[in-house]
Amino acid sequence: MYSLKRSQPMSVSDAPNSEQSAKIHLPRMSESEALKKIRHTTSHVMAMAVQKLFPKAQVTIGPWIENGFYYDFDNPEPFTEKDLKAIKKEMIKIINRKLPVIREEVSRAEAIARIQAIGEPYKLEILAGLQEPITLYHLGDQWWDLCAGPHVENTAELDPKAIELESVAGAYWRGDETKAQLQRIYGTAWETPEQLAEYKRRKEEALKRDHRRLGKELGLFIFSDQVGPGLPLWTPKGTVLRSTLEDFLKQEQLKRGYLPVVTPHIARVDLFKTSGHWQKYQEDMFPMMAEDEKAKAQEQGFVLKPMNCPFHIQIYKSELRSYRELPMRLAEFGTVYRYEQSGELGGLTRVRGFTVDDSHLFVTPEQLDAEFLNVVDLILTVFKSLQLKNFRARLSFRDPSSDKYIGSNEAWEKAEGAIRRAVETLGMNYFEGIGEAAFYGPKLDFIFQDALEREWQLGTVQVDYNLPERFDLEYVAEDGTRRRPVMIHRAPFGSLERLVGILIEEYAGDFPLWLAPIQVRLLPVGEEQYPFVQQVAAQLRSLGLRVEAATSGDRLGKLIRDAEKDKIPVMAVVGAKEVESNALSIRTRASGELGAIPVSEVLERLQSASKHYSNF
C-alpha cells in the first residue's frame, strides 16, 4: 500500500480520500478486450523468444488466463528460472523492434504446407481440430503461429514493465497424463506497470491469507513428517474450531430429523466389492491389510474406508424397514482415508485422511425430490451462517464415454433428472461438469475458491439408485410390497479439513466470535489485577466462553500486540479503575476501543454474540 501510494503521484482527479487513491482497479479478463489482446500478443512474443533461444523447442498451445497467460513447449530440456530471465530479456528486444502483428487467413491445405515447412507436428494436431477460416498471426516477418486472436497491432503497444514471467511447470499434452509432458511457462501481462504492481501486491496479500501460513501462526494444526504426508494433526485451538463447527451442524441436523450413527474406520474388502469401490475406486484406497499370505492371495483382508456409505447401508439393512421410517437420515462425522497421489497433497485442502460431515438418506422414490430440496436448504443455511457467499453450483454428471461408473443408463438418467429438477425448482445458477460425477451417481456440488483462486469442492448432494441395487436394499411399502429405496449422499461441509482451510482464508484468520478458538483475552495492566482477572476468567469459563488471562507479566502494550497477532476477537483490559468499578475496558479487533463496560453487560453481550453467530 505504502509503496504504491508513493509511486502514484496525486493528481487533481484523485479522490482526496487516501484509501481511494491507493486503490487501483485491476481489470478482469471478462471486462477487458484490451487485456486479451495484450496477453495473446505477449504469449506470442514469449514463444518467439523461446524458439530463438531454444531452437529445438516446439510450440503447442498458449492461451490467456485470468491473471496472465501461458505457453506450452516441447523442449528436450526443462526450462529453469534462469532461462526465464533470458527469455524475458529476449522478449524486450522483440517488443522494442516494434514488429507489426499481421493477421492472415489461409486455407487448410496452405496451413498444413506451412506447418510442414517449419516442422511443428503439434501444430498439425491443433489444426486438425480447428474450423475454417484458419487464421495465422505474424510478428513482422519473424515468427507466426496458428491463433484465433485478437492481438494488438504492433508489439510496441506492449509495455515491458507491465510484463512478468512467473514460473515453469510440467504440463501434459492435451491434459492427458499418458501423453508427452511439455514445459509450461506462466507469465502475466497488464495494460500498465501500475496494474502489474497492484497484481503483485494482491498476490502477496493472498499469501498472507494462506491457511497453511495462518494455521501455523495461529496454532490450529500441524503436519508431522513422522506421521506422514496429508495427515493433519489438530492442536487444541484447531480442535475447538473443528468441534464448534461440528456442534453447529449437529444442532442443525437434529432439528431436521437426522439420526446420528458411528461406524468403524476399516472393513473387509468384501464390503467394498459389493459397493463397487474395490472395482472402481481402488487406486484411491490405501492398500489392503491382510493377516497372512493366504488371506492376501484370496483378497480376504481389511481396508481403510475411503467413504462411509457402505457402513451406513449396513445399518439400514440391519432391520426390515417400513415406509413409515423413511426418509431415514443416518449422519456421522466419518473419517475416511484416500490414497491421494503425493503431488496433489497440500495444506488442509487436499489430505489423505479427512472427516466427512456425511449423511445417507434412504427415501422412497416419491420422497426424493422434496428430500433433495430439504438437503439443499440445509446446505445453503450452513453457508449463510458461515458467511460464505462466493460459491458456484456444479451439476456433476457422468461422462457417458467413460467406463469408470457403475449401474445402468436408466438409473443414471433418473438420478441426473432429479438433480436437474431440484436446481430448476430453486432457480439456482449452476454450470455442468461432465465427468465430475461420483462413480455411483451424479452430484450437485458447491465450489469455492481459496486465497490463491484455486477451486475446491466443499458441499455436495448426490442421488444414487445404484448402491441400493447393489446392496439389495428394501422397504415395505403401504401395500405390503417390497420396494427399493433411493439414496441421497450429502455433506454440507464436504470435509471438516477443507472447510477449515477455506474458512481460515475467507476470514483471513479473523474468526467470528462463535468460532474463535480463544474468544476473549483478559489483559491486566499490572500484577495487582491478577486475582480479579482470574476471577472474571473463571466466571466467563463457567458460562461456556473460551477465555484466557494474560498473566505473563508483560506490559499492556505487549499484551495487546500479542492478542492482536493471535487475532483474539475481544480483548478486555483490566487496571485499578476496572477492578474498582467491576468493569472491563473492551477492545475488539473489529472496532478498536469501546471503553469500560460493566462485567455483567460484557457477559450478556458475549453470550448473545456467541449464540447468534454475530460480533461483540
Add this chain to the structure above:
RNA sequence: GCCGAUGUGGCUCAGUGGUAGAGCACUCGAUUCGUAAUCGAGCGGUCGCGGGUUCAAAUCCCGCCAUCGGCUCCA
C-alpha cells in the same frame, strides 16, 4: 505419479569448501508499567535423511523423504 524449485534452532531467515549465526519465541533476573514490542542474561541446531568426493562438506556429487508452484486426479 510427472516437471521445476526449496529444505539451517519452536518460528522467520543469513551463511556456497576451512571453528554454525541473527531476530522472534522459550527460561531466569531486574522493571510494576493504561491500549500494537521494557531492559539484561541464558537455554536451544547430528544444517531433511542416507551414501559419495575431499586433508576438510550446511556448502560439491548421487539416491531417498518432505514441502512449495504447476500438470494429472479429487471432499
